């Protein structure tokens with residue numbers, strides 16, 4: 001693990017047990033996050049984004065099993081921690097914001113109480129904890145922060161609730177914030193505001209962010225780097241500008257072609273990538289994208305592509321078309 005790496009996921013594979021089967025939801029995933037960087041994870045629904053995000057904070061479903069790999073973070077392998085050890089990391093060094101704010105808010109407890117409870121390990125007086133809480137509410141843009149501490153979650157709008165969750169996640173000044181589709185439930189105007197807020201808070205707190213989204217526009221706006229997932233594998237990674245301007249993997253190219261922001265011709269129906277995700281109980285041989293890939297050729301059916309270098313620095317993609325040693329493949 002390089003010195004300047006905060007989080008290093010290596011060869012991570014996760015299965016879910018379902019009705020007597022094993023679904024291989026993540027296969028050999030690598031992910032590197034440097035301190036203070038914002039890394040986006042994109043891919044269609046069902047590609048394993050939430051499974052990866054949840055594994056980083058020890059919140060996998062009960063039927064999940066980490067089959068192999070490591071999640072190195074600040075000198076520990078999170079994949080090997082007990083539930084108790086993980087609780088000590090969660091909320092303090094790594095915290096999470098979910099798509100639905102009510103996942104992390106207790107509906108019957110005031111916001112002020114919830115925000116002081118998080119500080120239970122701190123040697124601060126009750127009054128100081130309240131002050132820290134109201135300062136954070138102000139920081140995330142809640143008007144009348146002091147008096148709003150005594151309000152309950154339902155007394156805030158959806159956008160305000162998500163701001164509160166972001167504030168709660170940052171309260172202990174974690175080194176890593178994981179945000180899983182935090183704006184998906186918001187309308188477009190609120191989404192822009194929350195993205196702007198995340199950007200400001202990242203600068204202020206200096207934390208790294210893993211930002212999961214299927215909305216490419218928000219990823220382009222917020223992130224430094226992007227990881228593209230398809231059917232449980234990372235198929236492409238690189239700097240935002242390389243991935244958006246020079247995508248190397250046919251899946252990334254297809255995702256970008258379906259992005260509403262890029263479609264210039266008037267259309268009634270948003271395009272989608274033809275075909276469906278493969279069955280992850282028995283993932284196919286060769287390239288995982290082959291069944292839907294318009295550029296597939298013979299080699300793709302028999303050999304899983306390794307990571308090849310793409311156009312820019314640190315730009316990598318799993319597609320045989322990038323194999324410069326091969327002859328006459330395309």
Ligand SMILES: Nc1ncnc2c1ncn2[C@@H]1O[C@H](COP(=O)(O)OP(=O)(O)O)[C@@H](O)[C@H]1O
Nearest residue numbers: 016018025044045046047048049050051052061
């Ligand atoms: N608890 C679970 N039990 C069984 N299968 C699951 C469970 N959670 C997710 N999956 C499956 O794992 C795959 C990845 O899901 P997920 O990580 O939620 O994808 P994404 O967040 O990209 O939409 C999907 O096939 C999904 O149906």
Ligand code: SF4
Nearest residue numbers: 287290293300319320
């Ligand atoms: S390896 Fe083959 S099937 Fe896979 S993305 Fe590249 S061209 Fe398509």
Ligand SMILES: [Mg+2]
Nearest residue numbers: 049050051181
């Ligand atoms: Mg998800």
